[in-house]
Amino acid sequence: MMKSCLKRVVLPLLCLLLLPGCWDRTEINDMAFILVSALDLEPNGKIRYSVMVPLPGQMGGATGGGGGTGGEKSYYIDSDTGTTYREAQMKMQNRMSRRMFLAHRRTILVGEALAKKGLAEFFDTTPRNPESRMSTYMVVTKGNAYEMLQSTPKFERFPSEAIRELVKSRVLADMNFKDFGLALSIPGSDPVAVYMDVTNSQKSEKTSKEVELKGYAQFKKDKMIGTYEDESANGLSWLRNQRVVNSITVNVDGEHLIGLKMFGVKSSIKVKLNEDTLQFVIKVNARAKLVENRSYYDLSQTRNILKIEQAASDNLTKSVRALIDRSIKNQTDSAQLGAIVWRTHPEEWKSKYEKTWPEALKDAKFTINTATEVTDTGLIYDNVIKEN
Numbered sequence: 001m002m003k004s005c006l007k008r009v010v011l012p013l014l015c016l017l018l019l020p021g022c023w024d025r026t027e028i029n030d031m032a033f034i035l036v037s038a039l040d041l042e043p044n045g046k047i048r049y050s051v052m053v054p055l056p057g058q059m060g061g062a063t064g065g066g067g068g069t070g071g072e073k074s075y076y077i078d079s080d081t082g083t084t085y086r087e088a089q090m091k092m093q094n095r096m097s098r099r100m101f102l103a104h105r106r107t108i109l110v111g112e113a114l115a116k117k118g119l120a121e122f123f124d125t126t127p128r129n130p131e132s133r134m135s136t137y138m139v140v141t142k143g144n145a146y147e148m149l150q151s152t153p154k155f156e157r158f159p160s161e162a163i164r165e166l167v168k169s170r171v172l173a174d175m176n177f178k179d180f181g182l183a184l185s186i187p188g189s190d191p192v193a194v195y196m197d198v199t200n201s202q203k204s205e206k207t208s209k210e211v212e213l214k215g216y217a218q219f220k221k222d223k224m225i226g227t228y229e230d231e232s233a234n235g236l237s238w239l240r241n242q243r244v245v246n247s248i249t250v251n252v253d254g255e256h257l258i259g260l261k262m263f264g265v266k267s268s269i270k271v272k273l274n275e276d277t278l279q280f281v282i283k284v285n286a287r288a289k290l291v292e293n294r295s296y297y298d299l300s301q302t303r304n305i306l307k308i309e310q311a312a313s314d315n316l317t318k319s320v321r322a323l324i325d326r327s328i329k330n331q332t333d334s335a336q337l338g339a340i341v342w343r344t345h346p347e348e349w350k351s352k353y354e355k356t357w358p359e360a361l362k363d364a365k366f367t368i369n370t371a372t373e374v375t376d377t378g379l380i381y382d383n384v385i386k387e388n
Contacts, residue, residue: 029098030098031098031099031100032100033053033101034053034100034101034102035075035105036107036109037049037050038148040114041113046083046088047081047083047084047088047114048080049082049088049089050078050149051078051100052076052077052158053076055074055075058074075157075158079146085125085126103133107139108126108177109146110122110140110141111140111141111143111144111146116224117223127177134176134177134181135177135178136176137163137167137175137177137194138175138176138180139163139167140193140196140217142195142197142214148196148198148211152209153210154201159211162210166211167213171213171245172213172216172237173194173216173240173242175194180193184221184222187342188341188342189333189336189339190332190334190358192228193216195213195214195217196214197211198210198211199211199212214229215227215228216228216236218326219332220330220332228323232319232326234319235320235324238286239267239284239323239335240267240335241266245261245263246262247260247262247291248312250311251311252307252311253307256293256295256297257294258292258297259292260308262287262316262372265316266284267282268282269282269337271344277364279365282320282367284317284368284369285371286371286372288309288312288373288375289375290308290376309371309373312372313371316370316372320368327361328361328362332358337358
């Protein structure tokens with residue numbers, strides 16, 4: 001009887017020892033939540049590490065706008081340099097009364113100079129930290145990354161939020177840290193990253209520094225060597241089957257300017273081996289919504305709609321061709337064509353192309369087939385002030 005009572009008392013007490021305690025807790029007001037990090041290469045070869053931290057005490061008042069100090073702004077920007085990423089980060093930590101917490105970071109900005117030097121070291125430092133998320137967006141900035149932290153967007157409280165919202169706006173593919181790393185590890189593939197710049201607002205009483213999407217940063221392995229902008233950027237988005245929505249303007253019959261919003265673009269790529277020549281058969285199908293008709297073009301006529309669809313298809317072909325030409329020029333494979341060869345013809349890839357890829361692209365043949373369907377012309381056929 002006594003043993004039974006002891007078991008009932010002792011066993012629950014022993015179980016209490018297994019419960020987690022709070023001896024190593026960190027209070028929320030002892031943390032500095034990092035919203036965005038910016039990485040740059042200094043002229044002396046050192047790494048500049050910059051962060052943006054919200055100031056909860058100021059968030060009920062005026063919104064932030066540019067930075068460097070707290071004051072009445074709702075965020076604080078700090079920066080330091082070091083021979084490594086971690087050294088620069090620790091220098092800042094040594095003067096912060098709160099511990100930097102990276103789990104809430106949604107975007108990492110990389111300056112153009114650092115991107116051109118190479119990001120291999122960065123892909124060791126960041127994943128090693130358990131607080132860093134692989135889903136964090138990765139953005140390459142034109143010029144220095146820390147300058148983008150000084151932007152003053154009017155629609156968001158924090159510049160970091162404006163950057164994140166633009167990246168996920170579906171104008172371009174939202175490449176994150178994981179996507180970049182996977183592209184580096186797949187044979188026959190080169191990564192890309194969203195490319196952004198800071199621009200001044202136009203025709204406003206008080207000029208503001210706004211962030212702007214430019215296209216994609218073009219990489220060869222881990223080093224940036226160029227950019228994809230305008231047509232080539234559209235071609236990359238479409239060829240990689242990214243869910244983006246692009247607006248284009250086409251000229252029908254040399255005199256009618258038609259604005260279209262392209263969506264639902266789907267592409268397929270097949271590769272054929274003809275002796276020593278590679279042939280890529282590319283098919284791109286898209287849907288379009290007519291958003292502007294500046295020249296009173298008669299949209300009630302089926303033949304005119306067909307002409308618009310053909311003009312849109314020609315634009316698709318031109319964009320894909322621009323992407324291929326720029327890839328060949330800079331000897332990169334951002335469209336991951338080599339990965340398709342590797343998957344479909346592994347033996348030929350191993351024996352012929354693996355060591356020299358993407359040099360074989362310049363001798364490859366490309367067949368591009370595109371088709372567009374106009375699914376919506378809006379609420380009207382003609383301009384409402386057109387006679388009759």
